[in-house]
Amino acid sequence: MRAAWRWSAILGAVGVSATFPLWAGSPYGLELGISVALFAVLSTGLNLVYGYTGLLSFAQVAYFGIAGYTSALLWTNFEFPMLAGALMGGLLAALLGLLIGYASLRLSRHAFAIVSLSLALLCQIVSRDWVSLTRGPMGIPGLSAPTVAFAGIGQVSFDRPAAFYYLMLSYAILVLALLYRLVHSRIGRAFLAMKLNQPLAESQGIDPLGYRLLAISISAAVTGIAGGLYVFHLTIVDPSIFDFYYTEAMLIMVIIGGPGSFWGVLAASLAFSMIPDLLRFSTDLRMIFYGIVLVTAMLAFPRGLGGLLPARIAVPWRCRAQA
Amino acid sequence: MGPGVDLGLPLQLLINGLVLGVLYALIAMGLALIFGVLEIVNFAHGELYMLGAVAAYFLTTSLSVGYWGTIALTTAGAVGLGALFYEGLLAFIAGRGFERSILLTLGVSMVLQNGALYVLTATPRMETTPYSYRSVILGDVSIPLLRVFALGLALLAFAALYVLLHHTRMGQAIRGVAQNRAAALMVGIDTHAVSRLAVAIGVGLSGLAGAALAPVYSVHPTMGVAFVFKAFAIVIIGGLGNLPGCAVAAILLGLLESVVGGFFSPTLVDSLGFLAMIMLLLFKPEGLFGRGVRL
Numbered sequence: 076m077r078a079a080w081r082w083s084a085i086l087g088a089v090g091v092s093a094t095f096p097l098w099a100g101s102p103y104g105l106e107l108g109i110s111v112a113l114f115a116v117l118s119t120g121l122n123l124v125y126g127y128t129g130l131l132s133f134a135q136v137a138y139f140g141i142a143g144y145t146s147a148l149l150w151t152n153f154e155f156p157m158l159a160g161a162l163m164g165g166l167l168a169a170l171l172g173l174l175i176g177y178a179s180l181r182l183s184r185h186a187f188a189i190v191s192l193s194l195a196l197l198c199q200i201v202s203r204d205w206v207s208l209t210r211g212p213m214g215i216p217g218l219s220a221p222t223v224a225f226a227g228i229g230q231v232s233f234d235r236p237a238a239f240y241y242l243m244l245s246y247a248i249l250v251l252a253l254l255y256r257l258v259h260s261r262i263g264r265a266f267l268a269m270k271l272n273q274p275l276a277e278s279q280g281i282d283p284l285g286y287r288l289l290a291i292s293i294s295a296a297v298t299g300i301a302g303g304l305y306v307f308h309l310t311i312v313d314p315s316i317f318d319f320y321y322t323e324a325m326l327i328m329v330i331i332g333g334p335g336s337f338w339g340v341l342a343a344s345l346a347f348s349m350i351p352d353l354l355r356f357s358t359d360l361r362m363i364f365y366g367i368v369l370v371t372a373m374l375a376f377p378r379g380l381g382g383l384l385p386a387r388i389a390v391p392w393r394c395r396a397q398a
Numbered sequence: 399m400g401p402g403v404d405l406g407l408p409l410q411l412l413i414n415g416l417v418l419g420v421l422y423a424l425i426a427m428g429l430a431l432i433f434g435v436l437e438i439v440n441f442a443h444g445e446l447y448m449l450g451a452v453a454a455y456f457l458t459t460s461l462s463v464g465y466w467g468t469i470a471l472t473t474a475g476a477v478g479l480g481a482l483f484y485e486g487l488l489a490f491i492a493g494r495g496f497e498r499s500i501l502l503t504l505g506v507s508m509v510l511q512n513g514a515l516y517v518l519t520a521t522p523r524m525e526t527t528p529y530s531y532r533s534v535i536l537g538d539v540s541i542p543l544l545r546v547f548a549l550g551l552a553l554l555a556f557a558a559l560y561v562l563l564h565h566t567r568m569g570q571a572i573r574g575v576a577q578n579r580a581a582a583l584m585v586g587i588d589t590h591a592v593s594r595l596a597v598a599i600g601v602g603l604s605g606l607a608g609a610a611l612a613p614v615y616s617v618h619p620t621m622g623v624a625f626v627f628k629a630f631a632i633v634i635i636g637g638l639g640n641l642p643g644c645a646v647a648a649i650l651l652g653l654l655e656s657v658v659g660g661f662f663s664p665t666l667v668d669s670l671g672f673l674a675m676i677m678l679l680l681f682k683p684e685g686l687f688g689r690g691v692r693l
Contacts (some may be wrong), residue, residue, distance in 0.1 A: 129497075131497045131501075178676050178679040178680050178683075181679070181683045182634075182683040182684070184496070185439065186634060186638075186683075188439070188496075188497070188500055189439060189633070189634060190634070192441070193627060193631060193671075193675065194672070196624075196627040197668070197669060197672045200627075200668045201665055201668070201669060204663075204665040205665045323504075326501065330501065359512045359513075360512075360516065362511075363508070363509050365508060366505045366506070366507075366512065367509060369502070369504065369508070370487070370502055370506060370509070372501075373491060373501050374487075374490055
């Protein structure tokens with residue numbers, strides 16, 4: 076019964092999103108659609124590390140931007156295809172995630188939060204100052220997504236927003252399906268066990284560092300690939316790819332959706348990619364809005380809106396670690 | 399030393415580095431003090447420093463308050479703001495989870511930074527004082543007078559903090575709470591008041607840094623980001639919550655940055671703190687000066 080309900084909801088959502096360009100009506104609607112698909116990947120990536128393994132990561136935007144720069148530079152200098160460049164970017168992001176994870180997690184989760192934030196800030200500074208590589212604030216312009224011939228459809232140019240929307244949507248569905256499988260597998264249960272009671276999990280033979288590094292690198296890779304693709308939609312990559320705006324948006328989506336709640340975070344990323352746009356906020360006001368939401372959430376409902384649900388529904392997550 | 403070897407440059411770099419390091423220490427020690435007592439990493443610390451600088455700018459420029467008056471007023475204001483920050487926000491989440499405190503202070507930082515951008519725009523402003531453009535000359539080395547004052551103020555603040563922590567009952571209470579909160583509560587220490595005091599001092603130090611540096615660097619809404627980025631590295635290198643460790647790490651980083659900056663690119667200088675932090679975590683994860691809270 077519940078399974079049937081869930082599957083019809085999923086099929087309905089896929090149906091709605093697959094036909095979206097037909098009734099979106101305007102380029103603006105398509106932009107919003109691309110942004111929803113992007114943030115679904117980014118926030119679920121953060122949810123994997125923060126929600127499931129309990130590591131607060133501020134480095135997601137660094138993975139996103141570094142992979143964006145990687146795929147843009149490979150495309151510009153070596154004519155790498157977009158997909159290959161994005162994969163390389165994802166790989167680099169995963170390696171970087173492993174480095175900061177390995178270095179800081181031997182100390183504490185606290186150190187991981189601080190080091191990951193430092194990485195994000197460092198990327199901002201380096202992308203601006205290392206002019207010989209990144210061209211500084213000028214950025215790398217002129218990126219253009221490829222035209223690919225599909226059997227039965229013919230030539231599809233991913234420069235067109237509708238085509239790019241489908242690309243991003245397919246990637247989002249792929250990532251969501253993979254991560255859903257992951258968190259509901261043995262590995263996902265190990266993540267959760269570690270978060271609920273680390274000494275107990277260790278006594279059962281779960282190696283916390285290994286599992287945490289696994290979560291970090293998967294999350295970094297999917298976030299990075301999203302960045303590597305997205306810059307081809309932006310057509311330019313400049314230091315603003317590391318903007319704190321992305322971090323804050325991802326955090327809001329995960330926190331309001333409820334860390335560790337797969338569908339809650341997905342719903343929140345849908346809502347929060349659209350609300351500020353629909354309210355026509357300028358960037359400054361949007362950040363202030365997000366900041367106020369964050370402060371309010373921390374004071375009033377630290378487990379997300381899902382945490383306000385009756386305990387009966389929240390039972391699987393009830394013993395979520397507080398510290 | 400043969401002819402042609404110029405002692406001026408190395409000496410100049412050394413002194414610049416020392417000044418820079420002491421100012422890093424001012425910000426990092428506030429961060430470490432708040433962490434030691436409350437186990438809260440204050441992500442809004444850079445923005446509080448920025449507020450101090452903005453306040454100093456407007457006091458000098460719009461209200462024509464003198465240099466020393468501005469320093470005193472801004473520091474006092476920051477101490478008050480710190481107490482308010484604790485009573486209004488931090489008191490509700492102290493001891494309720496590390497992530498929660500990070501996210502709360504991060505939210506505060508975003509509101510302050512973007513609020514300042516909205517009100518002041520991103521244009522950098524320069525505060526001029528009667529002491530601007532004057533330097534102290536020592537042999538081959540010349541140091542801008544305002545940096546000398548900033549250095550003196552910072553050293554004075556350290557001395558005051560040391561006396562407070564080690565020679566007063568209030569300081570004893572602060573150190574007690576930092577060592578063991580429950581035990582401190584049991585022997586009758588008012589942990590609430592101690593926490594408020596620690597946050598007030600921490601924010602006061604960053605306000606003092608803001609006021610002292612406003613005429614040295616330009617004042618703009620995102621000025622706190624670069625500074626707090628260094629401060630985080632320093633706090634990790636010195637050992638979380640270890641005040642003397644922090645001070646030493648800050649001065650070392652300032653010296654290193656200044657010397658490297660004399661010969662290499664600015665990108666490398668900005669990355670130094672981060673690289674040092676990663677290296678340290680890889681090879682000596684407990685921090686330069688060992689684990690544990692020591693105030």
